[in-house]
Amino acid sequence: TQLLEQSPQFLSIQEGENLTVYCNSSSVFSSLQWYRQEPGEGPVLLVTVVTGGEVKKLKRLTFQFGDARKDSSLHITAAQPGDTGLYLCAGALNTNAGKSTFGDGTTLTVKP
Amino acid sequence: ETGVTQTPRHLVMGMTNKKSLKCEQHLGHNAMYWYKQSAKKPLELMFVYNFKEQTENNSVPSRFSPECPNSSHLFLHLHTLQPEDSALYLCASSQVQWQEGNTIYFGEGSWLTVV
Numbered sequence: 001t002q003l004l005e006q007s008p009q010f011l012s013i014q015e016g017e018n019l020t021v022y023c024n025s026s027s028v029f030s031s032l033q034w035y036r037q038e039p040g041e042g043p044v045l046l047v048t049v050v051t052g053g054e055v056k057k058l059k060r061l062t063f064q065f066g067d068a069r070k071d072s073s074l075h076i077t078a079a080q081p082g083d084t085g086l087y088l089c090a091g092a093l094n095t096n097a098g099k100s101t102f103g104d105g106t107t108l109t110v111k112p
Numbered sequence: 113e114t115g116v117t118q119t120p121r122h123l124v125m126g127m128t129n130k131k132s133l134k135c136e137q138h139l140g141h142n143a144m145y146w147y148k149q150s151a152k153k154p155l156e157l158m159f160v161y162n163f164k165e166q167t168e169n170n171s172v173p174s175r176f177s178p179e180c181p182n183s184s185h186l187f188l189h190l191h192t193l194q195p196e197d198s199a200l201y202l203c204a205s206s207q208v209q210w211q212e213g214n215t216i217y218f219g220e221g222s223w224l225t226v227v
Contacts, residue, residue: 033215042202042218043155044114088155092214100216102155 003027004091006103014111016078021106023089024071030092032072033100034063037086046074079110115139116219118203124225125193133188133222135203143209144186145216146178147202155202161186162209193226200224 005024013019023032031050035043047056049065049072056063060083062075076083086107090100116137125131137144146158160168161180175197177189186203203219 031214035218040200040221040223042114042116042118042200042204042221045215045217048215090155090216100157104154 003101004089004103006087006089006106008106009104010107010109012109012111013079015080017110018075018077019079019108020073020075021087021108022071022073023091023103025091026070027091027093028069030069032065032069032092033090034072034074035088035090037088037105038084043086043088076108079108081110081112084108084110114217114219116203116205116217118201118219118222120222121220122223122225124227125190126227127193127195129193130189130191132190133201133203133224135186135188135219137184137186137203137205137217137219139205139217141205141207141217142183143206143214144180144183145204145206146176146186146188147204147218148199149202149221150199159188160209167209190224193224195226198225 007022033048034046037043047063052067052069054065060077064073086105088105089103092100119134143162145160148156157170158172159178164180175192179187200221200223202221204216206214206216
């Protein structure tokens with residue numbers, strides 16, 4: 001069973017639309033990261049959240065960590081073709097980042 | 113530029129070849145990782161080194177042999193691989209392995225094709 005469930009698995013939208021992707025677990029994480037990965041490249045860190053209820057904004061991207069630190073969401077406003085990619089969430093159990101668990105990812109396609 | 117550099121970016125090797133993947137981080141980190149990413153599978157942790165000492169081997173076959181000569185460099189030696197080992201191999205680093213809020217930074221990956 002997957003420790004971190006991401007949904008939706010695939011998302012295809014038009015430029016200018018808003019979207020939200022989710023990362024859910026039954027486990028409590030000490031921190032959670034969101035990454036974006038383009039084809040053939042490594043994941044690039046977008047944000048780390050560590051406090052329950054925390055909200056972080058990165059331009060058009062809004063990240064929220066659930067109050068119980070079991071889930072997170074990524075909301076993109078007015079999506080652009082440059083947002084296309086694989087979005088991965090990763091949760092660190094306790095304090096061992098080496099055992100960070102990754103979700104399967106959400107593949108986002110933003111059409112012009 | 114994430115501060116983690118991997119070479120080569122692409123590698124094609126035969127099943128009897130011996131090759132190595134190299135990773136170098138310029139972030140002053142002390143923990144380094146190898147991950148494997150295959151199509152339709154989540155990222156798989158392979159090895160972890162913390163202050164040059166191997167702390168994790170996630171049941172990786174012995175045909176993959178890691179080496180960490182110092183905190184900035186990590187190698188993955190490859191020998192008699194199988195076609196199913198074809199994947200994107202990602203190197204990553206973090207400040208230390210055990211730290212609350214620790215974040216992992218990835219290299220661009222090495223695409224490996226075993227023929």
